[in-house]
Amino acid sequence: MKFRSKASASAVLAATALLAMPPTVASAGGGSPVGRAEGRFLPSSYFPPDAVFPPDAVTYDWTKVPVGTHVTVVxxxxxxxxxxxLAVSGLLPNRxxxxxxxxxxxxxxxxxxxxHYQHIKDPHQPSTDPAYANAANEVWLDLTTDARGRAVAESTHDWRFRRGEARSVVIHDHGTMTDPGDAGTAGARLACLTVPFV
Known part of the structure; x- marks a missing residue:
């Protein structure tokens, strides 16, 4: 992984050094851990355009998901x-x-x-029909951060992912809506973690 400049790399390292370790993830589903992904969010602009996109954790809005925010998905x-x-530390507090x-x-x-990954796919995309865009058919992991910008969320389902069809967790600008026409929406995509879901 190469940064565009030493100054950019130093800025990221300085930011990450200020953050506390993330909260401990819980034990959703009661099953055995089969996959884990974690990282610290970096902006995509730090990487040259011709490179294969290297970071697993990317922030698109530094003001709402600061560079260096730690994220873990199990x-x-x-x-x-x-x-x-989903566990995070370094987000904005009380949000x-x-x-x-x-x-x-x-x-x-x-x-x-x-x-969004859907267990039963909505034939009409983008999906905003509550019959498909709901917390039972999708994996919703809404977060409410504490005073230190830490939060943990979990989601449990009585189905398994289709292999290769769930690949990331995206953090959005606000809590997930449930009304028809808005169901499943949560505002702008602020950050993303690539996850090798099984």
Whole structure:
């Protein structure tokens, strides 16, 4: 991983050094851990345009997801269940963020992560129908940070991911909406962590 300049690299290292360790993730789903991804959010602008996109954790809005914010996602599975745990530290304090599993890996642009993963796919996309865009059919991991910018969320389901169709967790600007026409929406995509969901 190469930065554009030593100054940019130093700025990121200085920012990350100020952050506390993330909170401990819980044990959603009660199953065995089968996957884990973690990192510190870096801006995509630190990497040259011709490079293969290297960071697993990307922030698109430094003011709302600061550079260096730590993120961890753990996937647990049972015989027929999936649990996903999200833990963060370094976000803005006392604030609500939306978060969901998405279908593609993170990229330079927020849209690169694709739509939400849905167990039963809505034939009409983008999906804002509560019959499909809901917390039982998607993985919703909305967060409410404490005074130190730390938060933990978990989501448990009685289904398993289709292999290769869930690839990231995206943090959004506000809590997830549930009304028809807005269901599943949570504002701008602020940051993204690529996750090798099983």
């Amino acid at each position: 996937e647990r599975t049972g015989a027929r269940t999936t649990g996903v745990e 609500v963020y939306g978060a969901h599993a998405h279908t593609k890996p993170c990229g330079r642009a927020p849209e690169d992560a694709g739509p």
